[in-house]
Each structure stands twice: as C-alpha cells, then as structure tokens.
Amino acid sequence: MTPEQLSAAIVEVLATLSAEGELTLPDGPPSAVTVERPRQREHGDYATNVALQLAKKAGTNPRALAQLVADRLGQHDGVAAVDIAGPGFLNITVAAAAQGEVAGQIVAAGAAYGSSELMAGERVNLEFVSANPTGPLHIGGVRWAAVGDALGRIFEAVGAAVTREYYFNDHGAQIDRFSRSLLHSVRGLEAPEDGYGGAYVHEIAQAVVARRPELVEKDDAAAQEILRSEGVEMMFDEIKRSLHDFGVDFDVYFHEDDLHKSGAVDRAIERLTELGNTYEQDGAVWLRTEQFGDDKDRVVVKSDGQGAYLSGDLAYYLDKRERGFDRCLIMLGADHHGYVARMMAMCAAFGDTPGTNLEILIGQMVNLLKDGEPLRMSKRAGTVVTIDDLVSAIGVDAARYALARYSSDSSIDLDLDLWAKAGSENPVYYVQYAHARVSSLLRNAADLGLAPADHPELLVHEKEGELLRALADFPGVVASAATLREPHRVARYLEDTAGAYHRFYDNCRVLPMGDEEPTDLHRARLVLVDATRTVLANGLGLLGVSAPERM
RNA sequence: GCCCCCGUAGCUCAGGGGAUAGAGCGCCGCCCUCCGGAGGCGGAAGCGUAGGUUCGAAUCCUACCGGGGGUACCA
Numbered sequence: 001m002t003p004e005q006l007s008a009a010i011v012e013v014l015a016t017l018s019a020e021g022e023l024t025l026p027d028g029p030p031s032a033v034t035v036e037r038p039r040q041r042e043h044g045d046y047a048t049n050v051a052l053q054l055a056k057k058a059g060t061n062p063r064a065l066a067q068l069v070a071d072r073l074g075q076h077d078g079v080a081a082v083d084i085a086g087p088g089f090l091n092i093t094v095a096a097a098a099q100g101e102v103a104g105q106i107v108a109a110g111a112a113y114g115s116s117e118l119m120a121g122e123r124v125n126l127e128f129v130s131a132n133p134t135g136p137l138h139i140g141g142v143r144w145a146a147v148g149d150a151l152g153r154i155f156e157a158v159g160a161a162v163t164r165e166y167y168f169n170d171h172g173a174q175i176d177r178f179s180r181s182l183l184h185s186v187r188g189l190e191a192p193e194d195g196y197g198g199a200y201v202h203e204i205a206q207a208v209v210a211r212r213p214e215l216v217e218k219d220d221a222a223a224q225e226i227l228r229s230e231g232v233e234m235m236f237d238e239i240k241r242s243l244h245d246f247g248v249d250f251d252v253y254f255h256e257d258d259l260h261k262s263g264a265v266d267r268a269i270e271r272l273t274e275l276g277n278t279y280e281q282d283g284a285v286w287l288r289t290e291q292f293g294d295d296k297d298r299v300v301v302k303s304d305g306q307g308a309y310l311s312g313d314l315a316y317y318l319d320k321r322e323r324g325f326d327r328c329l330i331m332l333g334a335d336h337h338g339y340v341a342r343m344m345a346m347c348a349a350f351g352d353t354p355g356t357n358l359e360i361l362i363g364q365m366v367n368l369l370k371d372g373e374p375l376r377m378s379k380r381a382g383t384v385v386t387i388d389d390l391v392s393a394i395g396v397d398a399a400r401y402a403l404a405r406y407s408s409d410s411s412i413d414l415d416l417d418l419w420a421k422a423g424s425e426n427p428v429y430y431v432q433y434a435h436a437r438v439s440s441l442l443r444n445a446a447d448l449g450l451a452p453a454d455h456p457e458l459l460v461h462e463k464e465g466e467l468l469r470a471l472a473d474f475p476g477v478v479a480s481a482a483t484l485r486e487p488h489r490v491a492r493y494l495e496d497t498a499g500a501y502h503r504f505y506d507n508c509r510v511l512p513m514g515d516e517e518p519t520d521l522h523r524a525r526l527v528l529v530d531a532t533r534t535v536l537a538n539g540l541g542l543l544g545v546s547a548p549e550r551m
Numbered sequence: 552g553c554c555c556c557c558g559u560a561g562c563u564c565a566g567g568g569g570a571u572a573g574a575g576c577g578c579c580g581c582c583c584u585c586c587g588g589a590g591g592c593g594g595a596a597g598c599g600u601a602g603g604u605u606c607g608a609a610u611c612c613u614a615c616c617g618g619g620g621g622u623a624c625c626a
Contacts, residue, residue, distance in 0.1 A: 040571070049569060052606080062606085086570055087606060132626075172626045194625095256626095284624055295554075295622085302624040309626050337555050338621045364556055365619070406564065409556060411619060413563070418576080424589050425576050433589050440587055448586095484567065492565055495574065499591095506582095506591045513585055529586095551589080 001078040001098040002472040003035040006046055009079070010035070013072040014050070022068060024058055037469060041462075044083065044091035045099070045469060051088040062088025099465060100456025100524070102472045106531035107452070114474045114538050118482060120159035125325035126152050129243065129250075130167040133236040134178035136200055136386040137243065143366050144331045145387070146403035146544070149248045150487035151329075153542045158482045163325070164250045167316060170232055171256040172309060178235075179228035182208065183220060186227065198384070204231050242387045246396055247544045259315040265307050268315040269300055277349040287314075289345035293354075298342050314346055317358065321350075329485075331361045334411070361485055364411035366403070371417065394419040397545045401428035404543050405491035427495055432548055434498035435536040437505070438529055439549035445511055445526055450518050452526035459524055463504040467528060470500040471535050478542065487543065494539045501532050 010033045017023035030050075038047040051066035058065055063084060070082040070090055078098030083091040106113045128148030131141040152162045169175070181195035185205035191197040208230040209216060215226040236253075243249065259265050269285065272278050277288045283303035287310070290297050300311045320328045332339065340362065344354035352358065368375040368385055375385055390399050398419045405427060406412045424430055445452075459468060473493065481489040510525045512518045537547040 034569095036569090038570075039573085043570070047570085052569075056606095089570070134626095169626065174626050177626095282624080286624090299624045304624080306624090308624060312626095334556065334620050336621085340555080362555075367619095407557095410564075411557070415563075418563085422589075426589090427575065429589060430575075433587085437587050437590080444586055480567075486567090488565085489567095492574080495565090499574080502590055503592095505586080509586070511586045550587095 001094045002102060003037075003046060003476055005078070006092065006094070007032050007035045007048075009076050010048060010050060010069065010073060013069055013076075014054075016072065017068055023060075023065070025054065026057055030054075037473070038091065043085065043089070044081070045094045045465065046092045048090045048092070049088075051084075051090060055088065066090055096460045096465075097457040099468050099472075100459035100528075101454075102456075102468050103459065103524075103528045103531040104454040104456065106471055106534050107527055110534060111538060111541075113534055114478045114542075115157040116159065116475055116479055118158035118479050119155060122160045122327060123325050124155055124160045124162050125165055125320050125323075125328045126155070126162055126331075127165045127167055127329065128331040129248075130169070131239065132169045132174050132178075133232050133239060134174050135196060135198065135235070136384065136388065137239050138384045138386055139366050139368060139390060140333045140335075140363075142246070142387045142390060142399070143363050143403045143408075144333070145243055145246055145248045146400045147363060147408055147487055148331050150400075150404045150490070150543045151482075151485060153544065154478060154482045154487055154490065157478055157542060160482075163252060164248075165252040165254055165320075166250040168236065168253055168255045169312075170236075171260055171312060175228065175232060179224050179231060182227040182231045183224045186216065186223065204234055207234055242391075246387060246391065247400065254316065254319075256312045256316070259312050259319070260307060264315040264319060265311045268318045269311065271318065272300075272314065272349055275349065275351065287342075287346065287349060289342045289349065292345035292348040294341040294345040298345075310342065310346070313343065317343075317346065318350065321352070321357065326357060327359065328357060329359045329361060331363060334362055334364045337362045359485075361408065363408040367411065367413045369413050369415045369417075372415075374413075397432070398426065398428050401431075401491060401543060401545050404487050407486065407488050427491075428545065429551075431491075431494045431498045431536065431540065432546070432551060434501050435533065435540065435547045436549060436551045438501065438533040438536065441505075441510060441529055442526075442533060443549075445529075448511060448518075450511065450522060450526060452530055453520065453523035454527055455520045455524035458521050459528060461504075461508050463500075463507040464525070464528060467497075467500045467504040467532065470497045471531055473497075474535050474539065481542075490539055490542050494536060494543075497532070497535060497539070501536075504528075 011029055014029040018025045018029055033048055033050045035046050035048050038044060051062045051069060055062040055065045066084045066088040070084055073079055074082045078095050079092060080095040081093040085091050126148060128144040129141050131137055152164050155162045177192065177195045180192050181201050182205045184190065184192055184195065185202045186209060208227050212226050212230060215223045269278065272287060279286055284299045285301035286297045287300045288297055298310055299308045300314065302308050317328065340360045343360060344358065347354045347358040393416050402414050402419050418425055422429060477489055477493040481487055508525060510522065510529055512522055540547040
C-alpha cells in the first residue's frame with residue numbers, strides 16, 4: 001500500500017459517498033487527496049486532511065465528514081484502522097501485509113521502481129550550462145551541469161522525452177575578446193583590458209601555434225582569425241571533455257553563429273514584425289517586450305545593423321519550437337535573472353504561453369570554501385575554480401551530489417574540505433555507505449545460500465514499517481522532484497531512507513545467527529533489504545551518482 | 552531607486568497551509584558475544600522583525616531590517 005494507492009482508495013470512498021447521496025460535493029470528488037506521513041508515530045502510518053479541506057464545500061463539519069470517510073475506508077482490505085483526530089484529521093494505519101507487499105513489488109520492478117507516466121508524451125528541451133567557450137567551465141556552470149542533468153534523468157523517469165541542449169555562444173564580442181587575448185599571448189603582450197587572463201589563455205595560444213605555426217608570421221587580423229577558429233574549437237572540446245568526465249553529455253550542441261548565418265535570426269524577426277511586435281527607432285529594430293511584461297522594450301537589431309544578443313535567443317527559441325518541443329526549459333545563473341522578463345515577453349510576442357512553452361529556472365550562486373575561507377574567484381585574474389579543479393578536489397560523485405542536494409533557489413557554500421572527506425560528515429558517503437552495507441549483506445546472504453521470499457505479513461517490526469514507508473515514498477518523491485523541477489528532493493529523500501535502513505539494520509537481524517535455521521522472517525527481511533538496495537541505487541542513478549557495492 | 556533569490560539549531564541546509572519544526576556536522580552522555588561502528592540511541596539548542604489572510608502559517612500577502620545577485624543598441 002503506497003501513499004498513491006491510499007490516496008486513490010480515499011478518492012474512491014468519496015466518490016461512493018457522493019454517489020450514494022451521503023455527501024454533497026459540488027465540484028465532484030477530487031482527483032487525488034493529500035496523504036502524508038505524520039511526524040508523530042501515534043498519528044498512524046499515514047494521515048489525510050481531506051475532511052478539513054472538503055467540509056466547507058460539502059456543507060458539513062470536518063469531524064462529521066471524517067467519520068463518514070473513516071467508516072468506509074476502514075473496510076478497505078489494506079487498511080487496519082482509521083482514527084479521527086483533532087479538528088478532523090484521518091489517521092490511517094495500514095495492514096501489515098499490505099504494507100509489507102511493497103518490498104516485493106519494489107524488487108520486482110527493479111530499475112523501473114520510482115518511474116511513472118506523469119510526463120508521458122511530453123517532449124522537453126532542457127538547455128543548461130551553455131557557457132561561452134572563452135575559458136574552462138567554472139563553478140557556476142557546474143551547478144547547472146549537475147542539477148540540469150539530474151533533472152533530465154528525473155524527467156525521463158516520469159516518462160518525458162528529454163533533449164539536453166548546450167547553446168554555444170560563438171557569435172559575439174566575447175569571442176572577439178577571447179581571440180584578441182590569444183593574440184596578445186602569442187605576441188607576448190599583456191592581456192587586453194577587456195580580455196581574459198589566466199594560464200589557460202597561454203596554453204590554448206601555444207596549442208594553436210603548435211598546430212598552425214604559420215600564424216606567427218601573419219598580420220594581426222589573419223593571425224587572430226586563426227586563433228579564433230582554432231582556439232574556440234579547442235576550448236569547446238575541453239569543455240565537452242570536462243562535462244563528459246563529469247557524466248554529462250548533451251544531445252545537441254547548438255551554435256549561435258549558425259542562426260545568424262542561416263538567416264534564422266532574420267526570419268524570427270520577420271515573424272515578430274508580422275505579428276506587429278517590432279518597430280524601428282533611432283536606427284535600431286526594437287521588440288515590444290514591455291507590453292508583454294518586461295520593464296521596457298528591447299533592441300533586437302542594433303543601429304549598426306548587427307543583431308543584438310537577444311536576436312539569437314529569438315531565433316533559437318523559434319527553432320526549438322519548430323523542432324517540436326512544447327516545453328523549452330532554460331537554466332540560468334542568478335547573474336542572468338534580468339533576462340527572464342524579456343525572454344518571457346519574447347515567448348508571448350510569438351503568441352506562445354510563457355511558463356508553459358518556455359520556462360526559465362534560475363540557480364543562485366555557489367561559493368567554495370577552503371580551510372573555512374571563501375575562495376575568491378576572478379576570471380580575469382585567472383583564479384577561477386574550474387570543473388576539473390572541483391572534480392580533482394572532491395571527485396565526481398561528491399561534486400554532483402553536493403551541487404544537486406540543495407534547492408537551486410539558495411546560494412550555497414560548499415566546504416571543499418568536508419566534501420573531500422571519506423566519512424559520515426559527508427552526505428554522499430552516508431548514502432553510498434548505506435548502499436554498500438546493503439550490498440554486503442546481500443552478498444553474505446548469497447554465500448549462505450539464503451534466498452529471499454515474500455512474507456509481507458511478517459514485516460511487523462516498527463523499524464521495518466518505517467523503512468517500508470520510506471521506500472514506498474520514492475515514486476512520489478520522484479514525481480514531485482519532476483513537477484517542481486527540484487532534484488534536491490531526491491537527495492534529501494535518499495538521506496532519510498539511508499537513515500531508515502540503518503535504524504532497521506540496528507534493530508532487526510536479517511541473516512540467521514551462527515547455526516540458526518533460516519526462517520521465513522529471515523527470507524522476508526532479505527526482500528526488504530533488496531528493495532532498499534533497489535531504491536538507493538535508483539535514486540543515486542537519478543542524480544548521476546554511483547552506487548558502490550563496496551567502498 | 553526598481554527587479555530576483557535568501558534569512559529556520561553553534562555551522563551547512565531540508566521542510567510545495569496541518570497536529571509536539573527536521574537531517575548531517577559540532578558539543579555532552581551512551582551502545583560492538585556474530586549481518587560493514589563510514590552505524591545506532593539519548594541530551595542541550597532554532598523559524599530576522601511587525602502586521603494581515605486562515606479553523607490552522609516556517610510555508611500565502613504587506614511593510615521593514617539584514618545578506619547575495621541583477622538592472623546596456625555587452626555577450
């Protein structure tokens with residue numbers, strides 16, 4: 001009996017009461033009711049507030065409505081007891097056998113446990129990272145690499161077709177600054193005032209020279225062009241390689257430059273003009289974003305005839321829509337939140353629905369702490385912490401987990417010393433250790449020749465119940481992580497579940513001791529342990545973190 | 552000035568209106584005769600302030616205070 005099944009059972013009770021005229025529901029029975037696990041153990045296995053929610057509409061008082069529901073729900077096979085408490089809460093105790101069945105169901109579902117059809121049929125375009133190829137990927141981009149990829153995995157688990165996309169800004173002034181910085185390096189000059197410093201600039205410059213030695217003899221313009229094309233390519237390859245090592249691969253690497261060269265930008269602007277949403281002023285073409293909620297109108301074609309940055313976004317968005325994506329999600333750092341309003345306005349200007357066709361997720365900043373002190377970063381000074389630095393400091397698993405376990409709305413301080421530790425103070429180890437411990441127990445059981453066997457009615461220990469309920473929560477957690485676009489829920493859930501397992505393990509002997517004859521309880525508990533392994537492995541998988549069998 | 556995010560235990564953070572607000576770390580005190588003690592048990596300790604909505608607010612609204620980020624015909 002999972003929370004979802006219980007919710008469905010309650011809905012059925014409400015529908016029956018309504019049909020039999022014992023209850024008047026003007027809006028009909030709800031499609032789902034809230035079922036939660038109460039904090040206090042005395043409040044049962046699950047609790048629902050439906051009576052409080054519906055009493056007013058039904059023209060009755062909460063406790064009377066609760067009584068009606070309790071009488072019917074109590075007759076359900078999987079329900080052992082229903083109590084009415086406080087203002088009208090229904091406290092539900094699930095029959096042991098119904099609760100214990102979950103373990104066998106999880107093992108049977110295996111890698112599919114936790115998945116659903118919640119977003120079946122939806123085509124989702126997930127754009128994240130999209131850092132300019134003017135330097136190694138730094139920590140801000142890495143947060144989205146971890147969160148975005150996890151979100152993609154979560155969407156896939158709930159049935160969506162996901163395309164991961166990286167928008168490659170290879171068209172504007174940043175690239176120009178980058179290539180001039182390379183040129184200065186080759187000529188032995190200081191980095192340009194508005195350019196990039198740092199050792200990587202010299203490394204890239206030397207690498208390009210090694211590949212194309214003739215550029216040294218060319219004039220500045222020709223040399224810079226070689227440095228631009230080769231340097232950007234090398235930088236981009238390095239970013240791709242870093243992300244790949246981080247476990248993140250994109251389906252599409254989209255080049256902004258292509259949009260300009262192919263005429264897609266012009267077509268997008270034409271479309272907006274046909275819709276009456278552009279005008280010319282001061283020699284520039286403006287988009288009427290203000291009437292769609294932006295602070296002011298925005299330039300799309302500058303007075304020098306060049307497309308403004310937004311023009312690429314217009315064309316890119318239109319391209320995604322034409323490729324059949326109903327939902328385009330873009331993940332940006334907080335330093336770009338000012339773009340949200342104009343992007344949403346752009347979406348509306350095309351006649352689309354902001355928030356549905358286009359969704360922008362903002363991730364707050366990441367600060368790194370070393371020896372308790374914040375690491376000051378400056379791209380210009382070359383003191384950036386790159387994705388490779390982070391991985392070599394704490395490893396891929398810890399980095400992905402650390403970046404994905406916090407709400408993206410919060411700026412976070414990551415203590416590199418803590419996340420590098422192989423100990424319990426490190427949350428990723430806490431979860432991975434539980435998985436390793438489970439795996440070890442399953443190996444021992446196999447060595448003993450003890451085979452798991454379902455006896456759900458025997459799993460009646462308090463700690464077994466708590467673990468079973470935690471395991472039963474998993475699909476709901478995945479669903480809410482998808483709906484709310486919040487992968488951190490999965491990480492927090494895994495920590496809770498690992499704790500529930502440790503407490504179970506501490507109280508319930510799984511394998512026979514010494515020469516003890518194996519019993520059905522041993523076999524039943526083994527199913528529960530296997531179910532725990534399944535959930536921990538599936539959950540870690542959603543975060544792109546390994547589930548080690550030994551550590 | 553205006554816009555966005557945040558303010559919860561000593562620290563790092565969870566808590567999508569519900570009952571006595573949680574976890575990890577740190578601190579104090581416990582638990583190994585066998586499945587991994589990288590574990591478990593107990594204890595001290597908290598919702599920035601002031602109003603409002605609600606049967607019920609950490610959660611929603613308003614104001615203020617504090618921290619971070621943003622506010623280009625840059626990308």
